[in-house]
Amino acid sequence: MSDSAKYDVACTSSGVDRGGKLGTIGSAAKAGICHSFSADGRCISLLKVLMTNVCIFDCKYCVNRVSNDPVRVAFTPTELAELTINFYRRNYIEGLFLSSGVIKSPNHTTEQMIKALDLLRNVYHFGGYIHVKAIPGADSELITRLGVLADRMSINIELPSQESLRLLAPDKTKESILRPMGLISTKIQENSTDLVKYRHASKFVPAGQSTQLIVGATPDTDHKILTLTEGLYRKYHLKRVFFSAYMPVAEHSLLPSVDIRPPLLREHRLYQADWLLRFYGFEAKELLDEQNPNFNLQVDPKCNWALNHLEKFPLEVNKTPYEMLLRVPGIGVTSALRILTARRNGLLDFSGLKKIGVVLKRAQYFITCQGKMMEGLRISSDGAIRALMADQYKLPAPYSEQLSLFTEPFLTREDVQQCLTGQV
């Protein structure tokens, strides 16, 4: 059953802290715990399964679509609870991730899921993490009941635009996805005021909600996806937006052909940008615009931004405020905070920065220590760009041809920058 569920990328167990209780099993840790890593390098933390792979919907990209013909099976609530508890006792998992195909109707499916979770929470007294998928089109009242039993709830948008949805997922509409999302968001807020009023008010999805977008199934640009992501964080207060490089599992005239390779690097860039939005104080419009609607596959989004704003650099490490330190390539949240701490004690130099954990290989071109650039550094910005480009050998095969561009000895700065920003 997890064979079909595996294309869901969300697998975090973070966001709630809950201690164990007498007579129950399980707890949840705020930071999340990975219990294993699968061969594709992704974290396994939750038992990711479908209630059933029976589905009345016909989403073109999905293995379980009604027009496909896999073996159809279903879990009974008891089987599911037994399996979860037994995996949990052996510390295989951090909790359950329950999704489902749509059987009979969205409401009927949701009722089945409520039954399973209710059994797990109230009969087996399971206190671990539960992530549940809300079914698009289910009634508000049912979604509310489901939310009280789970830690996190998610509804996958999958396709970033209305047109794509209409073409590839004819049974879903933007409305049927966004309405429950809005509902969950309001419920969470209502609930937080309730909790202030009554300490024992039951918690509604305490770890918040998340969603997933498929990358590369439709012609939507990175700009569109990232702007949508930003909107979701702002408007619906989502905890996470996950991106999933499109894995061709189904043949259809409207989809990319089955033998294309999944755009993993593009997915990676989107995640990097997502981090910049959530932790680095960037805005989507700073990273991409109508003229440059897609990410540069050669350099990460932060580096790209820095190279396009060379006028803001170099920055003096001993004076720069936190917000700007975060914008220096090679300095992350942890090292920026450490710089603030260490600065209280005296001036920093390059060897000190290295000890703190700053990646000087990147940062050296964008900072000064006590007014000086790093020793032996060629100060020209071309040098900076070229050195940063030297990381390119790490790129997978399809991108490596572009390396030859840079083996030519004389390049003007404009040339390189044009390449970097993809304006060639």
Next chain:
Amino acid sequence: MSDRTGVVYAYDGSFEGLMCCVFESYEQKEIPNDIQPAGLHQSQQSLFVTEKWIETDKPKADRVFNSIPMKISTQAQELVQLGFLTCAPHKELLIYRFLRLGFRHGSKVMAMLTDDIVNSLQKAVRHLTSESHKFKGFVRFSVYGEVLVAVIEPKNFVLPLLSPHFCDRFHNEAFMIYDKTHSVALIYRSPKAELVFVDQLTLPEVEGTEVEYRRLWKQFYRTIAVAGRNNPRCRMTLMPKRYWGQMTEFDETEGQEISKDSTQWRVAETATEKLQNSIESSDSPFRYSKS
């Protein structure tokens, strides 16, 4: 303070013992070249080294330990406690030097991130805490009757850090986590947890249901990976191979678990000595002594 070259302190290997070494150094106004736990020093004895045995004395140790939050900070005290659990080479000397620095500079020492001593100690502690965080996920229990048993082979002494997590999570279970590297087992039976020396651990054959759940887990593990995204290097970074040995999903011996003699699992007879301070939840989990 005179630096009598060549003095090496030897102590009993306990945290209190180390605190007494610090005491001795200040009392005698001497700076040791090294501080070594008992058992190690004989092999490394050289001609020019004067070795000095430092007796462990609880009141002295307490004086040093209690002075840390007063003269430096509580964070420094915690760092020292954690530092003692790490696998850093010459951790004793590192802690000693850190304390000297701390007693001179006060609470400021915690912000001296570019100082080599502070930096090394913090790095060692980060290694410890990240390893212990990993083990929160990577520990694999097997069910023997009513008892859960797991074996781990960590580099650092992580059991004191794992204890609160697992005791909280498996509140009503009885379990044991055996640290093969340090020959110590964490044994929990509600409401008490303790650390016990265990030389050897023989586990009996597992039952049918256990075999079945192991099989299911392996199947889940294999299925969940998306073939088109195969990325062994990424997996190796996040979960280095040294953890694989004790993890169910990498266990090749399908169904025929190993047991040589007995049908009962037993702790070897030598495993009688309990660690000095058993770790009862909030009680400082860091103090323990090695014989």
